[in-house]
Structures are given as structure tokens and as C-alpha cells.
Amino acid sequence: MTALIILHGIAGAAVLLGARVLGRWAWAVGVTPMLASLGFVAAHAGEVADGGSIDQRATWVGGLDLAIDLRFDGFGLLMLLVISGIGVAIMAYGASYFAPTAPSARVAGLLVVFSGSMVGLVLADDLLTLYVFWELTSITSWLLIGTDDTAARSRAGALHALMVTGAGGLVMLGGLVVLGQEAGTYSLSAILADPPTGGYVGVALGLVLVGIVTKSAQYPTHAWLPGAMVAPTPVSAYLHSATMVKAGIYLAARLAPAFAVVGLWRPAVTTIGLVTMIAGGLRALRQHDLKLLLAMGTISQLGFLLVLVGTGEEAATMAGCVLLLAHALFKAALFLVVGIIDHEAGTRDRRQLAGFGAGWGAVKAVTAVSAASMAGLPVLVGFVAKEGAYEAFVHEGSAGVAVLAGLIVGSVLTFAYSARFAMTVLAAPADPGTAPQSPTPLFVAPAAVLALLTVGGGLLVGVVVEGVVDAAVVALIPGAGHVHLSLWHGWSLALVLSFATWVAGAVLVARRAPLERLQANLAPRLGGDDAFVAALRGLNRTAAGVTRVVQSGSLPVYIGVILLTAVAVPGVALVLGGTWPGWPQFAETPLQVLLAALIVGAAVATTVVKRRFAAVVLLGAVGYGMGAVFIVQGAPDLALTQFAVETLSIVVFMLVLRNLPARFEPRTPAIATWMRLLVASIVAVGVFVLALVSSATRLPRSVSDEVVARSLPDGEGANVVNVVLVDFRGLDTLGEISVLAVAGVGVVALARSKRRPALDGLDATDEAAEIDEMATGHAAEDEDVAR
Amino acid sequence: MTRSLIMDTAARVIFHSAVILSLYLLFAGHNQPGGGFVGGLVAAAAVTMYYVAGGIDDVRSLTRLRPWTILGGGLALASAAALVPLALGDMVMESGYVEADLPLLGHVKATSVLVFDTGVYLVVVGLVLMVFAAVGEEAEPEAGT
Numbered sequence: 001m002t003a004l005i006i007l008h009g010i011a012g013a014a015v016l017l018g019a020r021v022l023g024r025w026a027w028a029v030g031v032t033p034m035l036a037s038l039g040f041v042a043a044h045a046g047e048v049a050d051g052g053s054i055d056q057r058a059t060w061v062g063g064l065d066l067a068i069d070l071r072f073d074g075f076g077l078l079m080l081l082v083i084s085g086i087g088v089a090i091m092a093y094g095a096s097y098f099a100p101t102a103p104s105a106r107v108a109g110l111l112v113v114f115s116g117s118m119v120g121l122v123l124a125d126d127l128l129t130l131y132v133f134w135e136l137t138s139i140t141s142w143l144l145i146g147t148d149d150t151a152a153r154s155r156a157g158a159l160h161a162l163m164v165t166g167a168g169g170l171v172m173l174g175g176l177v178v179l180g181q182e183a184g185t186y187s188l189s190a191i192l193a194d195p196p197t198g199g200y201v202g203v204a205l206g207l208v209l210v211g212i213v214t215k216s217a218q219y220p221t222h223a224w225l226p227g228a229m230v231a232p233t234p235v236s237a238y239l240h241s242a243t244m245v246k247a248g249i250y251l252a253a254r255l256a257p258a259f260a261v262v263g264l265w266r267p268a269v270t271t272i273g274l275v276t277m278i279a280g281g282l283r284a285l286r287q288h289d290l291k292l293l294l295a296m297g298t299i300s301q302l303g304f305l306l307v308l309v310g311t312g313e314e315a316a317t318m319a320g321c322v323l324l325l326a327h328a329l330f331k332a333a334l335f336l337v338v339g340i341i342d343h344e345a346g347t348r349d350r351r352q353l354a355g356f357g358a359g360w361g362a363v364k365a366v367t368a369v370s371a372a373s374m375a376g377l378p379v380l381v382g383f384v385a386k387e388g389a390y391e392a393f394v395h396e397g398s399a400g401v402a403v404l405a406g407l408i409v410g411s412v413l414t415f416a417y418s419a420r421f422a423m424t425v426l427a428a429p430a431d432p433g434t435a436p437q438s439p440t441p442l443f444v445a446p447a448a449v450l451a452l453l454t455v456g457g458g459l460l461v462g463v464v465v466e467g468v469v470d471a472a473v474v475a476l477i478p479g480a481g482h483v484h485l486s487l488w489h490g491w492s493l494a495l496v497l498s499f500a501t502w503v504a505g506a507v508l509v510a511r512r513a514p515l516e517r518l519q520a521n522l523a524p525r526l527g528g529d530d531a532f533v534a535a536l537r538g539l540n541r542t543a544a545g546v547t548r549v550v551q552s553g554s555l556p557v558y559i560g561v562i563l564l565t566a567v568a569v570p571g572v573a574l575v576l577g578g579t580w581p582g583w584p585q586f587a588e589t590p591l592q593v594l595l596a597a598l599i600v601g602a603a604v605a606t607t608v609v610k611r612r613f614a615a616v617v618l619l620g621a622v623g624y625g626m627g628a629v630f631i632v633q634g635a636p637d638l639a640l641t642q643f644a645v646e647t648l649s650i651v652v653f654m655l656v657l658r659n660l661p662a663r664f665e666p667r668t669p670a671i672a673t674w675m676r677l678l679v680a681s682i683v684a685v686g687v688f689v690l691a692l693v694s695s696a697t698r699l700p701r702s703v704s705d706e707v708v709a710r711s712l713p714d715g716e717g718a719n720v721v722n723v724v725l726v727d728f729r730g731l732d733t734l735g736e737i738s739v740l741a742v743a744g745v746g747v748v749a750l751a752r753s754k755r756r757p758a759l760d761g762l763d764a765t766d767e768a769a770e771i772d773e774m775a776t777g778h779a780a781e782d783e784d785v786a787r
Numbered sequence: 788m789t790r791s792l793i794m795d796t797a798a799r800v801i802f803h804s805a806v807i808l809s810l811y812l813l814f815a816g817h818n819q820p821g822g823g824f825v826g827g828l829v830a831a832a833a834v835t836m837y838y839v840a841g842g843i844d845d846v847r848s849l850t851r852l853r854p855w856t857i858l859g860g861g862l863a864l865a866s867a868a869a870l871v872p873l874a875l876g877d878m879v880m881e882s883g884y885v886e887a888d889l890p891l892l893g894h895v896k897a898t899s900v901l902v903f904d905t906g907v908y909l910v911v912v913g914l915v916l917m918v919f920a921a922v923g924e925e926a927e928p929e930a931g932t
Contacts, residue, residue, distance in 0.1 A: 652918060652922075730903060738862065
């Protein structure tokens with residue numbers, strides 16, 4: 001399994017690095033890990049069919065108990081099938097959709113990396129590992145949505161998605177940590193097998209739910225998903241139908257069986273899901289852009305999924321698993337159809353599309369089948385899912401009836417927008433003059449295969465789908481009975497309700513006009529973009545306010561605050577628990593006295609000289625004096641470093657001095673001088689006492705003794721300082737040189753920003769413009785029907 | 788700027804010795820005073836001497852590598868040294884060593900942390916080069932200051 005994820009990483013990196021030379025081959029290279037993933041599923045399906053699992057553990061920092069735990073079980077099998085199966089279709093489609101250029105090869109590479117993150121996400125059995133992959137999908141999807149990075153709208157859409165899912169992810173991290181601490185383990189399977197019951201579990205679940213809601217574009221945080229439609233259509237088809245938005249559903253499905261009864265989980269999940277399903281359906285009904293119609297429909301379906309898998313009940317979970325599969329098939333196929341139309345006709349606006357004539361038969365068939373599956377019509381896999389959903393809530397008492405009513409309303413809307421989509425493609429007004437060129441068979445093939453699977457999955461539901469769903473349900477709910485799926489259950493209440501749904505849906509289609517007027521009035525209240533933009537603006541304003549207060553721009557104030565903090569924090573501990581050790585022996589050799597006099601003298605002189613140059617030289621004297629002290633104390637290593645650093649500092653000081661006046665400002669106000677003296681005295685006394693007290697309170701056995709003793713046998717070195725730096729505390733050093741590198745980049749950026757003074761102003765306005773773009777971009781997307 | 792003949796010549800004479808000293812410090816660091824950080828600083832001091840003698844152009848002529856390439860390369864090397872043991876099934880930063888009797892050098896013991904230390908060395912050198920590249924060319928140094 002680790003190999004599978006690494007393979008995705010390697011293939012993705014190879015495509016990204018070789019984007020220039022690969023051209024169309026990028027898609028062929030990119031598809032290999034997905035095929036490998038399907039092969040993995042096929043090879044191990046038998047082992048996980050009956051609630052079994054394959055576990056793998058790769059420790060990477062044993063000392064911190066950090067490990068990558070992976071677990072492949074029945075639900076993972078379902079998810080892998082969706083992720084990699086749809087992935088293969090997308091890659092095949094992408095090869096036709098994109099021109100063979102370097103930027104589009106880059107998209108292929110990113111898709112592979114994204115796919116790998118999704119694979120990791122559904123295989124992770126450790127909460128933190130899961131979180132890492134979760135954020136990886138956020139980041140890669142940000143890059144993918146912003147593929148067209150020269151367009152402000154594209155960047156704005158990508159940023160919106162990243163901010164919402166990223167913020168939700170952070171909240172979720174908090175929840176995961178609380179959950180892990182309450183349970184005493186971060187292993188997902190262990191937590192689910194023995195759910196913690198502490199008081200904070202409800203809080204943790206609430207936080208995790210925030211992550212789920214943002215990731216799966218549930219109301220009220222859904223607004224990023226329509227915005228993300230600026231991505232190339234293959235990307236949207238993959239990310240926003242089959243994979244990324246399913247991550248939230250995945251986690252909800254995992255947690256629900258164990259935690260559905262804790263706190264407000266079930267009412268919250270059901271309410272959010274139903275609101276999302278209905279509101280998304282309503283908004284889908286008024287879109288003219290076919291892609292946005294699908295996006296809104298996706299939001300609606302995600303709400304449906306959340307209701308089903310969030311209950312944690314066996315029957316609903318079963319229906320949710322079928323719907324997960326069905327939705328991936330039909331929604332990906334429909335997105336691909338939109339891509340084909342956009343590609344050939346140059347528009348996705350249903351009002352501008354004219355008759356698709358000869359050569360469009362396959363596209364029409366795919367549309368008909370997939371839309372019918374979305375609407376839940378018989379013999380297709382979507383029908384099985386909806387029947388299962390109705391069946392699950394029919395016998396659940398009054399609460400079940402309420403949920404069922406919501407589901408029916410949502411399904412009626414789904415029927416109506418499915419019809420709206422299908423009618424556009426199937427029955428566009430004939431206009432031979434502008435009839436678009438028909439797509440090549442290779443271009444249509446991936447969508448056709450998905451449509452065939454939709455039909456096959458329905459007709460042969462008892463053969464393949466049943467097995468997969470059965471494995472998934474058993475993995476999610478231990479001890480669940482075996483799933484039996486079929487198209488015909490005999491006459492039942494659920495079937496009657498399905499009939500009612502279709503009839504109501506047909507009525508909605510027939511009476512579009514009044515409905516559209518109603519929606520035009522309702523629409524502004526169902527939005528969510530305004531809230532997001534307002535929040536963003538507020539954040540910017542707050543940040544500016546805080547900056548004004550905290551960053552006064554006065555160097556003496558900065559230094560004063562830093563120094564006083566450095567003294568105050570240990571000073572508190574000193575006052576509370578320190579004991580005065582008595583005066584130490586101040587000097588051991590006359591040389592020390594001499595050096596101390598030099599250092600103190602130079603330091604004092606630094607503060608009174610008038611010329612900057614003299615001050616730098618005097619500071620250098622202080623530094624060299626310290627180096628000399630180190631030599632006297634027998635620390636050649638420190639001395640060597642001190643001398644080298646001092647030399648370099650002086651040179652760098654000189655470089656900076658060229659840009660400063662030769663003399664310090666003639667005078668500072670008397671009060672400022674006294675303040676500085678006061679701060680300096682406090683710091684001096686504080687550090688002095690601290691040094692005395694801390695060197696007197698030694699542990700019974702000094703740490704350094706052990707380090708010295710272990711240096712040669714464990715670190716293979718006689719220079720203890722170096723062994724500590726590069727071996728015992730090597731990870732610290734790695735962190736330090738990273739900081740050094742960042743500081744270097746900062747120095748260069750600072751120096752350059754001075755050379756281009758106009759840049760500051762530009763940055764601020766740029767940001768504001770980007771936010772404005774988010775506001776106007778969304779408004780333009782969601783056009784009013786009334787117009 | 789005016790070039791000083793004495794400074795110029797001295798820089799050229801001392802530069803290579805200083806670089807060799809820095810490499811010595813790097814390699815000897817594990818058992819004697821020295822190490823990647825100090826070694827890097829000494830090398831940086833040698834570069835500084837070049838700068839003082841000939842300004843930023845002389846420093847640029849030293850290597851065709853860009854400063855940030857050196858810095859990033861060092862960081863990558865150190866990270867790799869930390870992570871490679873993982874791939875071999877050990878812990879992060881696990882070290883190993885080889886001993887050999889080489890002609891001329893005699894008995895030599897090399898530990899894998901030397902690679903890590905080399906990364907530190909490169910980061911320090913790269914950082915100093917970057918500082919020169921950033922602030923070193925803003926204004927030509929005025930003669931006499």
C-alpha cells in the first residue's frame with residue numbers, strides 16, 4: 001500500500017518534471033499508478049470481502065511514535081475503485097481534451113499527485129496521517145483549480161476553495177487531536193472499535209464535522225464549489241464529482257457507526273445534509289451554464305450522501321455506498337459530456353447551444369443514461385441507490401418520516417434538474433448553421449464506458465455492485481448482515497414513493513416558469529458568497545488594525561519588547577521558585593579580569609560614540625573579547641565560531657552602513673534615554689541573576705556527562721559539540737538551517753523591496769482586487785433566470 | 788571603486804588556503820574542533836575577503852552557481868541525509884560509519900553525518916553569498932570608508 005502511494009508520487013513528479021518533453025505521453029505515464037491501484041484492488045478484493053483488512057505500518061520517527069499506518073478494508077476498496085477507476089477515465093479523456101502542451105502535462109501530473117493523496121486519505125488508519133493526506137488534497141486541488149493562473153477569476157476561485165477547505169481542515173485537526181487524546185490512540189480502527197466516551201468527544205466530533213462540511217461543500221460553506229468550476233472540465237469532473245468532495249463523505253461514513261449517537265451528531269448531520277440537498281437542487285434548477293448546473297447538482301447529491309452515511313444505520317449506509325458509486329459514475333460522465341460540448345461548441349450556456357446533429361449520438365446516449373441514473377430511473381444504478389435510501393427511512397418512525405420527506409423533496413428537484421440538463425443536450429433547437437463539429441470517438445469513449453457501467457451496474461446489480469457494497473458496509477458496521485441488492489423488490493412503499501417522485505418531478509419540469517420566478521426571489525438568500533467575501537474583508541481590516549498596533553515601526557520599541565519578554569518570562573519563575581546561591585567566584589585568572597574589562601569597556605563605549613562606524617568596530621571588539629574568553633575557558637570550538645561570526649558580522653554591518661548616515665541622530669529626547677537605560681538595567685540584572693541561579697541549580701546528574709560519555713561510542717566522534725549538533729540533536733540542526741535559509745530569503749526580499757518602492761502599495765491593492773473578483777465572479781456565474 | 792594592489796594580491800594568495808582550511812574544519816569536525824558550521828563560516832570569510840578586494844563582481848566570478856542554488860542544495864543534502872536512513876529501514880537521522888585504511892591518509896573513519904554536516908556547510912556559504920548578492924551591489928563602496 002505504501003508502494004502504491006509512493007508510485008503515485010513518483011509518477012506525478014515524473015510527469016511534472018518532464019512536462020516539456022512528454023506532451024501527450026504525460027497522460028499515459030500518469031495513468032499507470034491508477035491502473036496499479038485498480039490491480040491492487042483486484043488482487044486483494046477477496047481478502048477484505050468479509051470484513052477482513054490488510055494492515056501495514058511504516059514507522060518513520062520511532063522515538064516520537066510517529067508512524068504511517070495504512071489499512072485496506074471493504075470501504076477502502078469501494079473508495080479506491082471510485083478514485084482510481086474514475087481517475088483512469090479522466091486521464092484517458094484528458095489526453096483528448098487538452099492540447100499536448102507543457103501546461104496541460106502539468107495538469108496531468110497534478111492530477112496524479114492529487115489521486116495519490118486521495119488514495120492515501122482513504123487508506124490512512126492514523127488520524128494524523130489522514131489529516132496530512134486531507135490537506136494534500138486541498139493543496140493539490142488548489143493548484144488544479146487555478147490551472148489558468150493568469151486569469152484573476154481562476155485564482156480567486158482556487159483561493160476561495162483553499163481557504164474554506166483549509167480552514168475547515170484546521171478546525172478538524174483540532175477535533176482529531178482531541179479525539180486521539182480522549183481515546184489514548186490515534187489509530188482510526190482502534191478508536192472505531194472502542195469509541196471513547198469522555199466529555200470532550202462531542203466537542204471533538206463537532207470540530208471534525210466542520211472539516212467534513214467544508215470539504216464536502218455542505219451548506220453554509222458550499223460557495224467554493226461553484227467557484228471552483230473555473231477549473232478545466234476534466235479537473236472538475238475528477239475533483240468535484242468523484243474524489244475530493246467525497247473525502248468528507250468518507251470520513252463521515254467512517255465515524256458515523258461509532259459516534260452517531262454521541263451529542264448532536266445525527267441531528268446536525270441530517271439537518272445540514274437535507275438543507276444542502278434541497279438548496280443545492282433549487283439552485284441547480286436555475287443555472288444556464290451546464291457546468292454550474294452540475295456543480296449545484298453535486299452539492300445537492302453530497303447533501304444526500306451525508307444524510308445517508310451520517311446516520312450510521314445499516315440500511316442507510318448501504319444506500320449511501322450504492323449512491324457513492326452511482327454518483328461517481330453518472331456525475332463524472334455528465335461532466336465529461338459538458339467538457340465535450342464546451343470543447344466543440346465553445347460554450348456551455350444552454351441558451352446558446354444549438355442542435356447536435358450527426359455524430360453526436362454517442363454523447364446523447366451517455367447524457368440520457370447518466371441523467372436518468374441521476375434522476376433515479378429504473379434499471380440504472382442510481383435507481384437502486386434511491387430505492388435503498390427510501391427503504392432505509394420508511395420504517396424509522398416519525399423522525400424517519402421527516403427525513404424521508406426531505407429526501408423526497410430533494411429527489412424531486414434532482415429529477416427536475418436532471419431533466420433540465422438532459423433536455424438541453426437531447427433537444428436543443430436545430431440550427432444547422434451553427435451546429436458544432438462532432439467529437440472524435442476517442443474523446444467520447446471514456447464517458448461512454450462510464451455510462452455503460454451505469455447501465456451494467458443497474459442491470460447486474462446483484463453481481464458486482466452487491467459484492468463491493470457488501471464489503472464496504474461490513475467494514476463500516478461490524479456485524480452487519482449481508483447486503484442484498486436487486487432492481488425489483490416487489491411492490492413496496494418505497495416504490496410507490498419513487499413513482500410519486502417521478503410524477504412530481506415531471507410536474508416541476510412541465511411548470512418551469514412559475515418555479516423560476518419563485519427562485520429568482522429566493523436565490524439571494526440561498527447564496528453564501530457574500531458572507532464569505534464579507535468575512536474576508538473583515539479579516540483584512542482586522543489584520544490591518546492589529547498590525548498598526550503591534551508593528552509600531554520603531555526599532556527601539558521592538559528591541560525593548562523582545563528583551564523585556566526574554567527577562568520577564570524566566571524572571572517570573574525565578575521570583576517564584578529561585579533560591580539565591582550566594583556570590584560566585586568572579587575570576588580564576590587575571591586574564592579573565594582583563595578580558596572582562598575590555599568587553600565591558602567596549603560595550604559601554606558603543607553606547608556613547610557618535611559615529612555608526614565606531615560603534616560597529618566597538619561591537620566587534622565585544623565579540624572578539626567573548627571569543628577570547630571562550631579560549632581561556634577551554635572551548636576552542638566556540639571561540640572559532642565566535643571569531644568567524646564576528647568577522648562576517650562586521651562586514652555585513654559595513655555593507656548596511658553605506659546606506660545610513662555616518663552619525664547617529666543628534667539627540668534623542670531625555671525621557672527616551674532614561675527609558676532605554678531602565679530597560680538595559682533590568683535586562684542586565686535579570687540575566688546576571690538568572691545565570692547565577694540556573695548554574696547553581698544543577699540536576700543531580702548533569703546531562704552533559706551522559707552526552708560526553710556517549711559521544712564516541714554512539715556518535716562515532718570525539719568532538720562532543722559536533723556530535724551533539726549533527727547526530728544527537730541533528731533534527732534540531734535541520735530545523736535551524738531551515739530557519740537560516742528562510743532568513744536568507746527574507747534578507748534578499750527585503751533588499752529587493754527597497755529597490756522597488758512601488759511594490760508595497762501594489763500588493764495591497766492586488767489583494768483587494770482579488771477579493772472583489774471573488775464577489776463579482778460569483779455573482780456573474782449565478783445568473784438570474786428572470787433576466 | 789579603486790582596487791588596492793596589496794589587498795588584491797593578498798586575497799588571491801590567502802583565498803585558497805582559507806577554503807582548504809574550511810574544508811579541513813568540515814572533515815575534521817567530528818573529532819577535533821570544527822564542523823560544518825564553522826567550516827562554512829571560514830569559507831564565507833574567504834569569500835568576504837574577495838568581496839572586500841574586488842566587490843561583488845569578483846565574488847560572482849568565483850562560481851557560476853547562483854547563491855540560492857548553493858543554499859537550497861545544502862538544505863536538500865541535509866534533508867536527504869536525514870531521510871535516507873528511513874528508506875533503509877532505520878530511524879530519521881540514524882548514522883552509520885565506515886572505516887578504511889587508505890594510502891597516504893592512513894586509518895580513516897567516515898560517518899554518514901558528514902553528509903549532513905556538508906549540507907550545513909553549504910547552507911552557511913550560500914547564505915553569505917545571498918547576503919552579498921542582496922545588499923552588496925546596491926551602491927559601490929565609497930573609497931576611504
